[in-house]
Structures are given as C-alpha cells and as structure tokens.
Amino acid sequence: MRGVRQVFSSYPSSGITPQGLASILRQADQGNPYAQCELFEEMEEKDLHLISIMGTRKRAVSGLEIIVEAPDSPTIAEQKATDLVKDHMRSIAAFPEKLEGILDAIGKGYSVTEIIWGIHKQEAIITDLKWREPKWFRFDQESMSELRLLDAGYADGKPLTPFKYITHIHKAKAGIAVRGGILRPCAWMYLFKNYDFKDWVTFAEIYAQPLRVGKYPNSASENEKDILLNAVASMGTDAAAIIPDSMRIEFIEAGGKTGSTDLYERLARFCDEQMSKGVLGQTSSADAMSGGLGSGQADLHGEVRDDLLKADARQLGATLTRDICKPLVDLNMGPVDRYPKITVFIEDPEDLKELGDNAERLHRMGLPIGQDFLYKKFNIPKPQAGDAVLQMSAGSITGADSNTLDAAVAANAQETVGIPQQTILAAAARSMDKLAEQLEAEAAPITDAMIDRVRKLMDEVETLEELSERIPELLGDMDTSKLTELMAKAFVTADLVGQHEVINDGDE
Structure with missing residues (x-):
C-alpha cells in the first residue's frame, strides 16, 4: 500500500489539452493543488527556456547577502536575541542552496521547507533545512490561506506543527496562494509552445x-x-x-x-518572450549573448527587473524573520518584546565612471580622498613594491589666455602627478591679489547693470511703499547667471588660498 504523500508523479503534462489544463487549474483553485504542482514540476523539466529563466530569478535572490538586524535601541535581551540568530544562521550548511528551495514559491505560489532541529550545548539549533514537495500540502477549504499537510486521517489536511516549517507564500499578484505563482500564467504559453513543437x-x-x-x-x-x-x-x-x-x-x-x-x-519565440516577461520582467537579456565586464551576480541582477528583485528579497526576508528568528529566540530565550529582523540586502550597482569623475573633481578642489577607498571601489589591486605602475606626466594648460580668471584658477588649481599639492596652493596664494583685481573687474559690469535697473525703477515710482512692492518683480526678472558663475570662481580661489594658509599655519 502507498500513502497519500507520494514522490512519484502522474505526469499530467502528457497529452495535455486546453481543457485538461483548465481542469488542473480549477482543482487548485478549490484547495487541491496536487496536479498543479506536478504540472509545474514537469514544465520546468521539459522546457529549457523556462528552467533557465526560473533559475535566474531564484539565484538573483539566493546569492544576496543575508543580514540580521537588531530593533532600534535594543534592550539587552533584544541584542542577545539578535546575536543568537546571527550565530545560528552562520551555522546552517549550504544556506544559499536552501534558499533556492524556499524560493521555489516564486513559480508555484508557495513552498514548504522543513526545519530539522537538534540540541547542542543545551541550545536548540537548526541542523538542516529540507525542501518538501509542495504537492504534499493543501490549503484549508474555509479560508484558502492556511497550509495543511496531506494525511489519511484528515480530510482537509493536518495542521502544521508550530516551529517545524518555513512556509513561504509568494505573491506575484493579489489573491489566494495557489494562484500567485509565476508558473500559472506560463502554463498557457507552455501549452501553446508544445502544440507548436509537435507541428x-x-x-x-x-x-x-x-x-x-x-x-x-x-x-x-x-x-x-x-x-x-x-x-x-x-x-x-x-x-x-x-x-x-x-x-x-x-x-x-x-x-x-x-x-x-x-x-x-x-x-x-513569442511564447518564450512572454514567459521571460512574466518571470524576469523583460526580454532583453533572456536570450542575449553574455559578454563584457562585470561580476556574475551583477549580471543576474541586470537580467531580473529591479522592482521584481526587491519584491522577492522583501518577501523572503519577512518569511525568514517569522519562521527562523522567532522560533530560535522563543526556544532558547523565551519571547521578547521585539524580535530581530532578517533582511536580504541588495547593493545597487554603482556608476564607476561618475564616481571617477566626481573623485577627480573633488581632488582638484583639495578634498582629501583615501587611496584605499578608490582601490576598493574600482576593484583594483594595490601595486606591490617593484611593480611597474602607470605614470602621468605633468601637463600644462594650452590655448588659454593667462590674463583671464579661468586660466589663472586652472593653472593654479589643477594638480598633476609629480607636483606637490603645497606647491600648487602656494602658487594660488601668490596670485591672490591679481585674482582679486580680475574678479572685481569682471563683476563691475554685471553689478552696474543690476544697479541701473534699480535706479530706473526708483525714477518710475513715487513712494517707498510702491518701490517695496515692485522690487520683488524686478528681482524675479533679473538674470543672475553670470554673477553666480563669477561667484563660483571666487569661491574656488578662496578655498585654495584658505588651504594654503592652513598648511602654512601647521608648518609654523
């Protein structure tokens, strides 16, 4: 005799028709997803494109960093609970692979992972996490929200033992869990593609x-x-x-x-593209040839649309917090007011070109930037003693008029390899008087034009009250862009001179 929980499949996809598929989906809607789970399993086995994009979707999340966070301003007990969860999470073997089993819910709507408990040094520990066949479970008939274990003695399924399972419900859309998996809409594309392949x-x-x-x-x-x-x-x-x-x-x-x-x-190809849209959120990278620079995990992130990746990470973090944090703390310490939170951390990719441009610009303005920071950001190893390194010759400004303010600031502010910064700042200080004169000369026509407009307004009005009312209108129409640009140049010059004075004071 065989029990109700079988590892063997009835292979419902064999000779499946639109009517047969609709019948399988209706059974799931009524709380019995057994045939639907078997169908989804076969779909991934038989369709190379589908198993590829589903693997991409799951691995994009399972490869992320798992962080255990304490509540804000934690008490001693709450901080102890956080440290406890961190230690136990690190001891779970092959945890990313276990996460892929939990993320099976992305396709099927739900997944169940059994927690194998053990005792070590008088502490309850998680020794293993075992993925269980989703077809071994069903939902209660009343609410269609409570997972039950199939059992011959329970017509509606046996209630799950507390602290024994990680039940992850993935919500691709609102509604009951059996209708929330990505593979449900993909089933129709799978059916049409099967007919197409046969013909x-x-x-x-x-x-x-x-x-x-x-x-x-x-x-x-x-x-x-x-x-x-x-x-x-x-x-x-x-x-x-x-x-x-x-x-x-x-x-x-x-x-x-x-x-x-x-x-x-x-x-x-149309059926494949539709499945890619449903699973990855786009089709541009599903069939694209890989190439170029970048890490494998970053490539996976690029293939899964950002909002889908964040939603998957957020839902997974909530499930792990509920089904791992709380049991670990309650079994070892007893209940606490606030429990630690598990977060699946997503690091947004950084624009290295923009970072390099900003670092160069800030460095020219005199902002100290640590070399270790840039080596780490650009993933460039530090040169060792005796290594040949790239050199940059000290350049000169060409095509610039030495009598203009722009040329003066650039000539004194630009730092190149081989020229000490203090020497450059000293050069800027020596030009202080000349630069101040040039600033005053350039500002004169700008400020005179602004003052002339105010004088003209004063001639037009008869009272101070009328002048007070019309000045805001005048300021709103006034072009201050040239003055703003000039002031920016002045600030750069003042900053360089100030740095030189600070350095001199330190030397003295």
Missing part, C-alpha cells in the same frame, strides 16, 4: 527529405507493384533498394515551405 517536428519529418515516387509500366503485375512500393519505403530508412529494370524511382524536392518554417519558429 514543427511533423513538418520537419515530412519536408526534411524529398518525396519518393515509384513509377511502373502499365503491364506491371500486382507482385511487381508490391516490390516497387517496398523499395520506395526502404529508400526512406535504408537508402537502398532493388527494383526491376523496367521500373524507376524519382526524388522530388520539397520547396516553397520556408514561410511555414518561420511561422513555427516565430510562435515558439
């Missing part, structure tokens, strides 16, 4: 080889006709036959069927 293979069998026509004379007997027919049939498999000299076999090439072949391929 495509039949087409290939018929038109991939030439049509064989045997011709016999009018005087041929029935026995001779049978000989010719057998010879024509043998040509399809053995490529060899014997026939009387009075008979002949002709081969007619199949032509004009290119359009039909393209139709099958386009339909199969």
